[in-house]
Amino acid sequence: MSGSLLDVRNLKVYFPVKGGVLMRARGFNKAVDGVSLSIGEGETLGLVGESGCGKSTLGKAVVRLLEPTEGSVVFDGHDVTHLSRKEMKPIRRDVQMVFQDPAESLNSRHTVGSLIGEAFDIHGIGDPAWRRQRVGELLSQVGLPASAADRFPFEFSGGQRQRIGVARAIALEPKLIICDEPVSALDVSIQSQILNLLLDLQQEMGLSYLFIAHDLAVVKHISDRIAIMYLGNIMELGGADSVYERPRHPYTRALIAAIPEPDPGRRHRERSVLHGEVPSPIDPPPGCVFHTRCPHAEARCRAEKPVLRDVIASDGLLHQVACHFDL
Numbered sequence: 001m002s003g004s005l006l007d008v009r010n011l012k013v014y015f016p017v018k019g020g021v022l023m024r025a026r027g028f029n030k031a032v033d034g035v036s037l038s039i040g041e042g043e044t045l046g047l048v049g050e051s052g053c054g055k056s057t058l059g060k061a062v063v064r065l066l067e068p069t070e071g072s073v074v075f076d077g078h079d080v081t082h083l084s085r086k087e088m089k090p091i092r093r094d095v096q097m098v099f100q101d102p103a104e105s106l107n108s109r110h111t112v113g114s115l116i117g118e119a120f121d122i123h124g125i126g127d128p129a130w131r132r133q134r135v136g137e138l139l140s141q142v143g144l145p146a147s148a149a150d151r152f153p154f155e156f157s158g159g160q161r162q163r164i165g166v167a168r169a170i171a172l173e174p175k176l177i178i179c180d181e182p183v184s185a186l187d188v189s190i191q192s193q194i195l196n197l198l199l200d201l202q203q204e205m206g207l208s209y210l211f212i213a214h215d216l217a218v219v220k221h222i223s224d225r226i227a228i229m230y231l232g233n234i235m236e237l238g239g240a241d242s243v244y245e246r247p248r249h250p251y252t253r254a255l256i257a258a259i260p261e262p263d264p265g266r267r268h269r270e271r272s273v274l275h276g277e278v279p280s281p282i283d284p285p286p287g288c289v290f291h292t293r294c295p296h297a298e299a300r301c302r303a304e305k306p307v308l309r310d311v312i313a314s315d316g317l318l319h320q321v322a323c324h325f326d327l
Contacts, residue, residue: 004038005208006062006176011035011071013054013061017282030281031057033232034071036308039176042202044209046223046240048216048255050278054232055212056100059178062210063095064088076175093123096169100181102161106153112139112164113149119171138167142197159190163197170201179211183218195222217259220244225317228252231289232281234308238319248311248321250294288324300324 013032016025031054039045047055060066062073064080072081080091099105106115113135120131136146142163153161162182169177179198183191199222201207213219219226219240226243228236228251236249247253254274276293279285285292291301306322313319 005041005043005076006037006039006210007072007074008038008058008062009036009072009074011058011061011073012069013057013066014069027282030232030284032061033281033284035229035232035234037227037234037237039208039210041175041208042206043225044202044211044223046219046226047210047212047229048219048226049214049229051214052278052281053229054281055214055229056180058229059097059180059210059212063092063097063178065097089123093172094175095178096172096174096176097178097180098162098165098169098182101185102153102158102165103185105165106161108152108154110152111149112151112153112156115153115164116149116168116171119168123172125172134171138171139164141170141201142167157190158186159193162186162190162194166194166197166201170205170207173205174207176208176210179209181213182211184213184215191218198222215259216244216255228255231279231284233289234320234322235290236319236321236323237308238313238321239317242313242317242319246314248319248327249290249323250296250327251290253327288322296325296327298324 011032012034014028014030017027017029018024019026035058037045047058049055057066061068068081072079075091075095078091080088083091113132116135116138117131120126126134135149139146139148144160144163153164156164183194186194198209202209211219211222223240225238226240227234228249230251236243236247236252243252244256247256274293279292287303288301288306291297294301301324306324308320308322311319311321
């Protein structure tokens with residue numbers, strides 16, 4: 001995608017698996033194994049997959065909380081893959097993260113005001129009076145009273161704590177926010193409130209999101225495009241409506257078939273039940289990594305790894321699928 005805000009190319013993140021008396025590397029956990037994707041300005045890319053498929057590792061590698069093994073991460077025209085910690089500091093103003101569990105990501109020993117205002121301290125922005133005023137404005141922007149600044153995170157509910165996490169993420173007015181399953185730890189009724197808050201902030205501030213989740217229905221609600229990830233690889237990528245209504249990969253079809261239908265009488269989706277367990281990323285299958293669970297797998301799938309290829313999509317957006325067959 002030309003002119004994209006974020007451009008990830010062939011990104012790999014491997015973790016050494018050590019053993020023996022000398023604790024030498026005996027193999028590698030291939031958490032992310034050659035992922036390429038782009039995000040445009042003001043766009044939301046949803047990243048979906050089962051637990052352990054590498055979604056969160058990919059998000060953390062993008063913001064350099066984890067070091068990539070290979071590949072490149074280009075943000076706003078700047079290659080940030082190998083920047084030092086000092087060189088990354090100005091970049092971090094434009095790339096922020098909202099974590100899955102606000103109870104863990106917010107230090108309970110600090111007040112809400114100090115947690116949000118810490119970003120201003122680190123980057124030397126404003127005086128104490130301005131910072132306190134700005135913290136109050138940020139809390140109001142996410143639907144909390146300014147007086148919340150003097151309280152501690154444990155005094156709030158899960159949804160309120162996540163609002164605090166969002167306020168902290170937008171404090172420096174970033175261009176991109178990595179949302180790492182930001183609603184999976186919340187009640188269903190609260191999930192919609194946080195999703196709507198993120199949509200409102202996107203419209204107000206022109207934000208771009210990489211929205212990571214395992215619930216395809218949630219991702220469809222907020223995303224412009226959706227990427228389906230399995231065992232460190234992108235299986236399918238396209239417009240949200242195109243992926244949801246006309247999935248081209250067997251794994252995507254299985255994820256969609258697993259979405260509960262409130263009215264059984266209206267259920268029209270084809271049943272596609274996955275059998276077996278997800279293979280270990282330490283020893284992934286040869287060929288297509290999904291072939292051990294795919295009902296359509298043939299000899300070619302076991303020997304040759306498919307690459308993302310373009311297919312025709314009704315919405316006019318680029319649609320890609322990593323499958324040898326047209327399903």
